[in-house]
Amino acid sequence: MMAGLIINIFLLALLVLIAVMVLRSSRLYAVIVMSGAYSLTSAAMFVNLDAVDVAFTEAAVGAGISTVLFLAAMAYVPADEKPSQNRNLLAGLICVGAGALLLLAVFNLPTLGDPMAPVHQHVAPRYLAESGSALQIPNVVTTVLASYRGFDTLGETIVVFTAGLGVLMLLAGFTRTVRVTPVSSKTASAKKLAGRSKKSSATPKGSKA
């Protein structure tokens, strides 16, 4: 119990430290690596909270793939953040106010792991009771995710699918392509218009994309 508390305080302090470092750094490569470290630290915290499934996802997605994708995306942007001159007082006040309200709300939350908390009184007891005995699937997280909440997960999968399609359309040229052959500028612009009305892009396709 005591050890868990010490580990939590250490990890939370580390999270705050990394967050401040991310805010203060203007070198984007460093920011990407630090946000990976942030994810890994949160994953460690989730393990400490016995949420191994969440920790697993955080480590794989947050610390792993996201970092690689960000690094790949760095090819399009300069390595340094543009220094911003304007300090907006109103925006700062709104941020501080919203933060204060959120902190205030924390005091109304049930304590961590309280079995009488509303979230543990609704459908969770049924899931916990049924999953192991009636369904014979020991990992309740999986049964909730894939069976009890199958609709949500279907929606999530569709969101991932749609996001992938969106990026492919924007970056890899997976649109219906109209090949523009070098003709006089008049016909080219006319073709472009025609292509647009068919909802297809008129840019020539990248080699193999």
Next chain:
Amino acid sequence: MKQNPVFRVVAKILFAPIIMFGLYVQFHGDFGPGGGFQAGVIIAAAFILHALVFGLEAGRKVITARVNLWMMALGVTTYGAVGIASMARGGLFLDYTALTGSVVSGQHIGIILVEFGVGLTVTSVMLSLFHAFAGFVEDRAK
């Protein structure tokens, strides 16, 4: 990174075990931590490692953009098809118990199939995101 022998050797050694671990996470999700999302990301990581070390062109030859697109769609379709199959067997949409008629086997089969669909979609989406981001500049330069 193509020239460095350390990277090449390590990537070759790690490639298969990473995929094995991904498959373990995929199909052991009912009993331990993990499931389709995590497994998909892990398997994609193996292919991304391959592409990082041996070059994007080599990576794109292993799983082409078209295959990726089909896998993405097939994953979502698998998920939806399980739902429709359970409707066809007289249950509700995504009511896995109707698949075999018994709670235990129906739920097991349904969850494994659904997680497989999630894993397939996540793997191919992650991979094509990486291919798209990493290849954008190269494609433009050509």
